[in-house]
Amino acid sequence: MNFLNHELKTANKIGVSKTHKIICILAFSLIFSMGYSQRGKIRQASKEYDNLAYLKTSEILLEVAENGFTSVDLLQKLANSFYFNNQMKDAAKWYGELMKMDVDGIDPEYYFRYAQSLKSIENYDESDKWMKKFAAEDRSDLRGRAFSSTVDYLSMIDEASREFEVYNLDINSEVSDFGSTQYKDQLIFASSRGGGKKYKWNEQPYLDLFSANKQDDGSYDNVTKLDSDINTKYHESTVAFTPDDQVMYFTRNNYYNKKYRNSEDGTNRLKLFKATLNDNGNWDDIEPVHFNSDEYSVAHPTVNVQGTKMYFASDMNGTLGKSDIFEVDINEDGSLGDPVNLGASVNTEGHETFPFINSEGDLYLSSNGFSGLGGLDVFVIRDFENKRALNQPMSLENVGRPINSPMDDFGYYENLGTKEGFFTSNRDGGKGDDDIYSFTIPECEQVLEGTVKDKETMELLSGAVVTLFDGEGNQLQQMTVGSDGSYKFEGLACEMEFLVRGEKETYASDEKRFTTPKKKQKLEIELLLEKDVVALEPCADLAKILDIPIIYFDFDKYDIRYDAEVELQKVLAVMNKYPTITIDVRSHTDCRGPASYNERLSDNRAQSTRQYLIDKGVAAERLTAKGYGESRLVNDCGCEPTNDSSCSEAEHQLNRRSEFIVTSINGQKCPEN
Structure with missing residues (x-):
């Protein structure tokens, strides 16, 4: 690629090609964040509990913690x-x-x-x-x-790659053609086809800017050189237009008012120029931007859809590598502010160049400073402008195949309205040095489907509500599943973060975060809901319901320890919440040690547990307590007659348990009592 080649080979170059051609190329990188924010408020399932017969464990836990x-x-x-x-x-x-x-x-x-x-x-x-x-x-x-910001770049590129065709444009020539931009119904690009003085570095003519008209079938034809006020006998390339189409920024050698200027080391640098459309439809009032210099290069402009920012590549003072991406404000009067380097989170020690900002604020660029397939690769930072304004983390993604190849790929441009895309490559199979390729931006919608099940029984849960949210927690779609427990959401955008949540009364919600891939396909996500509400019935064991395996005491003691107090607070909360419940506190041991000792110790502990609850305000008549020692083992880990056992510690542990048996509720008694 001629202009960008020699320009920085003899001008401290703004880019490097794999074939030793230096291309005025600049790109950037930002840090990714998988993390997302959930700000939407979601309807929470609730239930009226009939006759106080249901216990929602999360409410009990909250009461315990708040105490x-x-x-x-x-x-x-x-x-x-x-x-x-x-x-x-x-x-x-x-x-x-x-x-x-x-x-x-x-x-x-x-x-x-x-x-x-x-x-x-x-x-x-x-x-x-x-x-x-x-x-x-x-x-x-x-x-x-x-x-x-640590990634397996090859697998990431494979994930990013998409299946669509790219086409070598008919307007390409045997020399260098690159850097396309649309202007109304025209494609503006740079080419060495213009004849005239040849550039010694590659023996091709100097680059000029050309236009090609869009045809009814979507192709481009009738290539015409832009007017002579824009094109000179030296290089011109890479154009950007303001949203009102009245101002054009373009790249040119340091040549102005017929004066050709070099830096102190004898290099002719690149500069940005501004042209304004006059009443006759011609470009005039051409002037250099104020931050140009004879001592560094400034090139490859792109303007955002609001017309408030211009991004470009430069190796000016403060550049971190060979060339960096900069931004500059476009003021309301059309003047430009002072350039700002996008910083170490964007630029590397290599070449970052050819920025392009699309209508959604995504920033594309080419770089050889990030891992890619070879040469210059095209990268993107999604939602760049919003994230930069909010100072949020950003991620740079390789756009993958077929845009990128083992050769140089750069000059990305897309029109999201017409679904047209263009880029330049010197890949094998082209017509000339660098060729412009076109593609149709592929439609990419995902289908999400799955089922909602009970996590324990794997039973399909009819009547469950499934809600789809975006990455910010905003509700997008919602449905209630039928008897088959299935849900389906269509029309999800690619390369977007979503969250799907399943809810059902008496169950704790389940949710899954996911990012849709770049390839059109179906996604399947199973939602598994756990019971959050348990029926309180006579003979129920609160220890099992509240996950209290044992009330622990210090060795050979029966005073209440702090960790035991935490567990007893759960029982206390239930007793306070349901005043008709009566409880029998039962303490059990394993078989090790004398049976009489185990029975006496367990009874003391059961009585201490009962007294703790009484001291906390539970009426004494609502509580009974008894220690059973080793008399009610739940397995075959008995120690008689040798007072020894081949059971493991885990098996003995099953017998060391506390029970809080509901002896009555709402007048209904447990038959065993």
Whole structure:
């Protein structure tokens, strides 16, 4: 690619091609964030409990925690109950309490959930801290790796690749053609086909700007050189227009008012020029932009759809590598502000060049500083302008095949309105040096489908409500599943983050985050809901319902320890919530040790447990208590007559248990009592 080649071979070059051609090329990179924010408020299922016969365990856990009695297990379950119901403020509160406990070996998923809940309340700094901890804990997790900007680039490129055709335009010549931009019904591009003085570096004529008219069938023809005020005997290339089509920015050698100027080291640099459309439809009032210099190059402009920003490539002072991407404000009066380097999160020590900003604020560029297929590859940062304005993390993605190849691929341009796309490549099979390729932007919609099931029984849950949200937590679609438990959502956009949630009364919600791929396909996600409401009936064991395996005491003692008090607070909450319930407290041991000792010790512990609840306000007549020692083993781990057993410690543990049996509720008694 001539103009961009020699220009920086003899001018401190703005880009490098794989075939030793230096191309005025500049691109960028930003940091990705898998993390997303859920701000929408979701309807939470509720149920009127008939005759106080239902117990919602999450309510009990909240009451216990708010009374100051906490444990790791309790806080995990409580925070999760809010997280999965999208009550992020409360989730952040209780995950925060969990993190204060500083427990070793905690599942790193809790760091991730905490980070996401913090984002929902706009505490981004704290969220980033926990995302970093999450990434450090499990470096294989894609979310953490994305946050840390560490990727398996080949597999990522394969994922990004899409199946569509690219076409070598008929207007390409045997020399260099590149850098296409649309202007009304024309395609504007640079080419060496113009004849005239040849460029010594490649023996092709200097580059000029040309236009080609769009035909009824969508092809381009009738190639014409732009007027002589724009084109000179030196290089012109890469054009950008303001949204009103009245102003054009373009790249040219340092040649103005018929004066050709070199830098102190004898290099003729690249500069940006501005032209204005006059009443006769011609470009005039050509002038250089104020930040040009004889000592560095400025090239390859692109203007955003609002006409407020221009992005370009340069190797000016402060550039991090061979060339960087810069931005500059376009003021209301048409003047330009001062350039700003997009910084280390965007630019590398290599070449970043040929920026293009599309109508949605996605920033495309070419680079050899990031891992790619070879030479210059085209990359994109989705939603770049919004994320930059909000100072949010960004991710740079390789756009994959067929745009990229083992050769140089650059000069990306797309029109989302007409679904037309263009790029330049010197890949094998072309007509000349660099050729312009076109493609139709493929439609890409996903179908999401799946089933909702009971997690324990795997029974299909008819009547469950399934809701689809975008990555920000905004509700998009919702449906109630039928008897087959299935749901289906159509029309999901590609390369977007979504969340799907299943809900049903008496169940805890389940949700899955996912990002749609770049290839059109069906996605299947199964939602598994756990029972959150348990029927309270005579003979029910609150220990099983509230997950209380045993009330622990210190060795040979029966005073209430703090960890036992946390568990007893759960029982106390039930007793207070349902005043008709009566409970029999039962304490059991394993077979080891003398039977008489085990019976006496377990009875003392059962009585201590009963007294604790009485001291907390439960009427004594609602509580009975008894220790059973080793007389009611739940397995074959008996020790008689040798007072020994071949059972494992885990098997003995099953016999060391506490029971809180509902002896009556609402006047209905347990038959065994």
